[in-house]
Amino acid sequence: MPPRDAVMVADAPARDPRAAGVPKIELVGASKTFYVRGQEVTALQPVDLTVGDQEFVALVGPSGCGKSTTLNLVAGLLRPSRGEVLYDGVPVTALNRRVGYITQKDTLLPWRTAAANIGVALELQSRAVPRAEAQERVAQLIDLVGLRGFENHYPAELSGGMRKRVALARTLIYEPECLLMDEPFGALDAQLKLLMQDQLQQLVHQRRMTVLFVTHDLGEAIALADRVIVFSARPGRIRAVRDVALPRPRDVFKMRFTEGFGRLHEELWDELKDEVAKGVDV
Amino acid sequence: MTRAAVSAETADGPTAGAAGLAESARAVLIGQVVVGVLFLGVWEVAGRQFGHDWTSLPSLIAVRLATWLIGDLWLHALTTATEMLVGLALGGSAGVVVGLVLGRSPVIATVLRPIIVALYSVPLITMAPLLILWFGLDLEPKIVLVTIVVFFLVFFNTFAGVAAIDGDLIASFQLLGGNRREEFQKVVAPASMVWILSGLKIALPYALAAATTGELLAARRGLGSLLAQAAHQFDMTGVYAALLVLMAMGILVSEVANRLERRLLRWRRAAA
Numbered sequence: 001m002p003p004r005d006a007v008m009v010a011d012a013p014a015r016d017p018r019a020a021g022v023p024k025i026e027l028v029g030a031s032k033t034f035y036v037r038g039q040e041v042t043a044l045q046p047v048d049l050t051v052g053d054q055e056f057v058a059l060v061g062p063s064g065c066g067k068s069t070t071l072n073l074v075a076g077l078l079r080p081s082r083g084e085v086l087y088d089g090v091p092v093t094a095l096n097r098r099v100g101y102i103t104q105k106d107t108l109l110p111w112r113t114a115a116a117n118i119g120v121a122l123e124l125q126s127r128a129v130p131r132a133e134a135q136e137r138v139a140q141l142i143d144l145v146g147l148r149g150f151e152n153h154y155p156a157e158l159s160g161g162m163r164k165r166v167a168l169a170r171t172l173i174y175e176p177e178c179l180l181m182d183e184p185f186g187a188l189d190a191q192l193k194l195l196m197q198d199q200l201q202q203l204v205h206q207r208r209m210t211v212l213f214v215t216h217d218l219g220e221a222i223a224l225a226d227r228v229i230v231f232s233a234r235p236g237r238i239r240a241v242r243d244v245a246l247p248r249p250r251d252v253f254k255m256r257f258t259e260g261f262g263r264l265h266e267e268l269w270d271e272l273k274d275e276v277a278k279g280v281d282v
Numbered sequence: 283m284t285r286a287a288v289s290a291e292t293a294d295g296p297t298a299g300a301a302g303l304a305e306s307a308r309a310v311l312i313g314q315v316v317v318g319v320l321f322l323g324v325w326e327v328a329g330r331q332f333g334h335d336w337t338s339l340p341s342l343i344a345v346r347l348a349t350w351l352i353g354d355l356w357l358h359a360l361t362t363a364t365e366m367l368v369g370l371a372l373g374g375s376a377g378v379v380v381g382l383v384l385g386r387s388p389v390i391a392t393v394l395r396p397i398i399v400a401l402y403s404v405p406l407i408t409m410a411p412l413l414i415l416w417f418g419l420d421l422e423p424k425i426v427l428v429t430i431v432v433f434f435l436v437f438f439n440t441f442a443g444v445a446a447i448d449g450d451l452i453a454s455f456q457l458l459g460g461n462r463r464e465e466f467q468k469v470v471a472p473a474s475m476v477w478i479l480s481g482l483k484i485a486l487p488y489a490l491a492a493a494t495t496g497e498l499l500a501a502r503r504g505l506g507s508l509l510a511q512a513a514h515q516f517d518m519t520g521v522y523a524a525l526l527v528l529m530a531m532g533i534l535v536s537e538v539a540n541r542l543e544r545r546l547l548r549w550r551r552a553a554a
């Protein structure tokens with residue numbers, strides 16, 4: 001019997017979600033320039049990027065290259081300086097509430113306990129559910145992100161990784177069709193990170209979500225994504241795009257040791273390392 | 283498992299320290315009592331020796347306080363407390379509402395700013411005579427005075443609190459689906475709570491001062507009028523007794539405020 005992993009890599013056809021019609025997210029020549037005390041800071045050079053329905057796309061690139069800016073554009077928190085950002089084929093001109101956004105920065109409400117933070121969306125008119133159901137879903141999500149026993153802790157009483165998981169849970173609870181995730185697992189230890197990746201992968205599959213995922217961790221990008229996009233150093237532009245033709249479901253715990261993974265990792269690292277070096281020079 | 287163990291351990295830390303703290307707190311308390319008794323003793327002895335027309339005596343004051351306690355002290359205290367509380371409620375809630383709204387509407391705030399600053403530049407206590415002319419001798423002018431004083435203090439604090447809210451907190455809440463009303467209720471108001479409460483705390487002694495000042499000028503009842511009556515008759519014992527009552531009231535008020543604040547800001551303990 002050949003090793004299972006080898007089979008996985010060999011010949012499963014890559015799924016092509018882009019065949020499914022209108023892309024979920026589309027950036028058309030979108031760029032962003034900030035003005036800081038009269039100085040221009042180009043965060044993003046014109047970028048063309050398409051994320052198909054139910055596709056999982058990972059963005060990697062050196063610090064300051066405009067990854068968070070890209071997500072902010074899709075969420076409607078920023079307007080592009082030039083070009084267009086489309087969601088379901090429609091230009092994003094206001095806050096885009098159809099996406100769930102797990103921001104890089106901590107935006108939990110510090111006066112609410114973990115459970116109350118996770119349930120906050122379900123208290124809102126636009127997403128209201130009966131109280132009993134809300135409680136049940138909060139409990140489910142707490143289990144999902146492994147925070148049982150910490151329901152009544154305030155954010156200041158949680159570790160950085162735990163806060164990230166609360167942020168993840170409070171977004172997942174309202175089941176958005178699309179997730180924007182900005183280094184959601186950056187603060188987790190290696191084992192927990194793998195566990196969370198595995199859960200995310202299952203959940204994304206179950207709920208048929210579209211994901212745009214920012215990470216510093218190339219291995220994480222390959223493990224999770226259908227496609228990995230490498231950004232250049234600031235001002236960011238797309239340097240390389242690689243499809244990850246590894247079959248699903250993937251074994252995030254073991255796939256690192258497969259040949260296909262290793263090859264892709266090496267290829268992408270070659271693209272990334274120059275840019276990282278440039279980023280440091282600046 | 284390990285996480286739980288770690289957090290249990292850290293939870294032990296403060297308790298162990300607390301025993302030592304209680305120990306030294308008792309020593310401090312004993313010291314304070316000794317100093318207090320010494321002070322009263324010296325006052326009493328010196329007063330009896332050198333005459334006490336201007337300084338009265340602790341024993342006389344104690345007797346007077348006891349007479350008042352059987353008499354109508356409660357009525358006076360209640361009057362002052364009512365003026366304070368009603369003024370705090372009115373001025374406080376108005377200050378919070380106006381502070382929150384202006385804090386979230388920068389344009390209106392910029393327009394109104396000079397007017398507010400000009401109004402606040404009038405030493406507010408000096409409005410007392412005017413208010414007495416307008417509203418008479420009873421509770422109303424004092425309530426209005428307390429309300430105005432409290433309003434400004436709470437307003438300025440609330441306004442500053444809203445300005446200090448992290449914009450990302452609001453943006454991410456909006457993305458979660460919050461509308462404008464929910465944003466006020468669930469983000470802006472609680473985020474400003476620290477500032478609102480500190481404004482109220484600052485306002486408390488001012489509220490007491492405003493109420494008593496009003497009473498000093500013209501009143502039939504209240505601790506301020508008690509003080510004024512005693513002073514007009516050169517009754518030093520009465521003056522000291524009234525001041526003592528005011529002091530007790532001030533301590534009581536700030537103690538209540540501290541407890542309330544600790545309860546409302548539970549979530550901040552960990553952050554501190």
Ligand SMILES: Nc1ncnc2c1ncn2[C@@H]1O[C@H](COP(=O)(O)OP(=O)(O)OP(=O)(O)O)[C@@H](O)[C@H]1O
Nearest residue numbers: 034036041043062063064065066067068069070234
């Ligand atoms: N609100 C802003 N005002 C001014 N400049 C900004 C703003 N947001 C981002 N920038 C600038 O834009 C550039 C890109 O920022 P961005 O946050 O998108 O980087 P990033 O790729 O997410 O970096 P990191 O990996 O460190 O999070 C940076 O140089 C930053 O200084």
Ligand SMILES: [Mg+2]
Nearest residue numbers: 067068104182
């Ligand atoms: Mg970023």
